[in-house]
Amino acid sequence: AQSVTQLGSHVSVSEGALVLLRCNYSSSVPPYLFWYVQYPNQGLQLLLKYTSAATLVKGINGFEAEFKKSETSFHLTKPSAHMSDAAEYFCAVSPSILTGGGNKLTFGTGTQLKVEL
């Protein structure tokens, strides 16, 4: 069974600093990977997805993530944090077409990002 681990349930950065949110997956075959953002009392919004094309994926709001098979990682970064980036971020995985299992998502437990002045 696949799983996702997000290191750090809370991350705090200064405005203008680099944002790094960590995600590691567990799967024998590289799965599809996603990052979502959630603002308070709202649903999830897709930031970006990896579907076995380019390993460096660019998303919305200046975020990007790099798929590293050797490290089974898909960390999310943004060069310069903005106050509006404060939210909860979820990494998720769905099975590769090679392993089957449809489009069910398995989520990490989330990372709350705080941006300070």
Next chain:
Amino acid sequence: DGGITQSPKYLFRKEGQNVTLSCEQNLNHDAMYWYRQDPGQGLRLIYYSQIVNDFQKGDIAEGYSVSREKKESFPLTVTSAQKNPTAFYLCASSISSGGGQPQHFGDGTRLSIL
């Protein structure tokens, strides 16, 4: 605008009562999903439907039921058998059930016990 509408936004349940959460989408998506979100636990899959008149249990289906009579609608019933229903419930859809399709989410329903 296309999207997913969940209602109500807030819902209260009495002991022994069944309650139904509504989820409607106008994205013409085949697949729909229900998740439960608890603090510090991420999202867990309750039920999913790949196509009309078909649905499967997810990881935590006990105490819940669903139906999929129309493509655009996927209501979730929280039954009295669900002893800990207090949570944030999110409905999602994807264009198909094939792998790698991003899921689009509604704004959720927060269920509490009276």
